[in-house]
Amino acid sequence: MRLRCASCELRMDSRYFHVDEKNNLTGLSSICAICKQGGVAEQDYSNPIIFDVSKIAGCEFFGKNMKNNQKEVAEANKVIFASKCPTKYLENLISSYDTNELVQTQISQEIFNQKMFMLITGESFAKLTGDFKKDLELIGFHINYDLNDLDFISREMVRREFNHVCQYCGREGNSVDHMNPVSLSADNSIGNLTLSCAECNEIKGNMPYNLFKSLNDKLTTINAQLVEYEQLTKAMQAEFTKRRNLLIVKTHLKNVVNDPELNAIRKENKKFQDALDSLNSDYLDLRNTRRKYFESNFKLDKLTNRESLI
Ligand SMILES: [Zn+2]
Ligand SMILES: [Zn+2]
Numbered sequence: 001m002r003l004r005c006a007s008c009e010l011r012m013d014s015r016y017f018h019v020d021e022k023n024n025l026t027g028l029s030s031i032c033a034i035c036k037q038g039g040v041a042e043q044d045y046s047n048p049i050i051f052d053v054s055k056i057a058g059c060e061f062f063g064k065n066m067k068n069n070q071k072e073v074a075e076a077n078k079v080i081f082a083s084k085c086p087t088k089y090l091e092n093l094i095s096s097y098d099t100n101e102l103v104q105t106q107i108s109q110e111i112f113n114q115k116m117f118m119l120i121t122g123e124s125f126a127k128l129t130g131d132f133k134k135d136l137e138l139i140g141f142h143i144n145y146d147l148n149d150l151d152f153i154s155r156e157m158v159r160r161e162f163n164h165v166c167q168y169c170g171r172e173g174n175s176v177d178h179m180n181p182v183s184l185s186a187d188n189s190i191g192n193l194t195l196s197c198a199e200c201n202e203i204k205g206n207m208p209y210n211l212f213k214s215l216n217d218k219l220t221t222i223n224a225q226l227v228e229y230e231q232l233t234k235a236m237q238a239e240f241t242k243r244r245n246l247l248i249v250k251t252h253l254k255n256v257v258n259d260p261e262l263n264a265i266r267k268e269n270k271k272f273q274d275a276l277d278s279l280n281s282d283y284l285d286l287r288n289t290r291r292k293y294f295e296s297n298f299k300l301d302k303l304t305n306r307e308s309l310i
Contacts (some may be wrong), residue, residue, distance in 0.1 A: 005032035006045035028054040030063025075151035082122030089128035096132040167196035169223040173197035229283040
């Protein structure tokens with residue numbers, strides 16, 4: 001659930017409003033954790049929606065008494081929100097941070113909140129772009145997305161060990177990775193390394209490793225089909241290149257363009273090209289469907305894992 005902070009007016013995940021005691025939710029605050037960490041007092045702000053939510057959830061509301069008029073709230077907000085960044089970009093930055101474990105392991109919530117508060121108050125300025133990776137750089141966070149400091153020889157060894165086969169889908173793969181990006185460590189033993197294709201690597205990079213693995217384990221039939229498609233398209237492409245080259249050579253030898261034998265070959269090649277196109281399009285369909293399966297399950301997982309609604 002996303003709630004709006006009464007101080008900075010940004011919308012963010014409800015966990016930013018939690019008032020915890022020994023990891024037990026005791027109440028909700030009128031302002032977000034970023035503003036709170038920046039020294040803003042929750043008692044100075046009312047927040048009718050969060051007030052209602054806290055009533056429904058049966059927990060305490062930490063904020064200003066509800067009888068204040070809206071004008072006063074707006075006045076107070078002005079003092080805080082002096083950022084030149086578009087609200088949307090700030091919100092994007094926060095929600096992307098919330099879902100990116102790799103970034104969280106490198107920037108603590110406290111440091112992140114501190115930086116966000118400076119952006120919100122205008123104390124620090126960056127021309128945000130809405131692109132998470134770029135924006136992190138712009139605000140001075142240098143993330144190492146490839147904590148994989150393996151040397152060339154080790155990579156080659158891993159590729160050979162796995163026979164250049166993606167360990168997730170079975171197609172050709174050459175991307176050497178640590179199994180779990182979250183627990184990235186200095187553990188470069190073969191047991192902690194694996195090989196994947198560019199496609200699996202990209203999908204996997206966007207979601208928690210365990211989720212990717214368990215979803216992928218359910219795709220044995222589809223993955224087997226992908227392997228078949230890959231092999232078939234490769235073989236057909238090779239055959240097609242051979243045919244096309246043969247036609248070029250023959251055309252050159254005969255030195256005529258309009259020749260019955262050449263025309264027959266052209267006709268054959270055209271049919272072959274059509275078959276290859278149709279195969280490629282089916283292959284692409286399957287790949288897109290598989291990608292969507294991961295994406296929608298990741299979305300679903302994010303929603304269901306917010307155990308309580310607030
Ligand atoms: Zn705030
Ligand atoms: Zn793969």
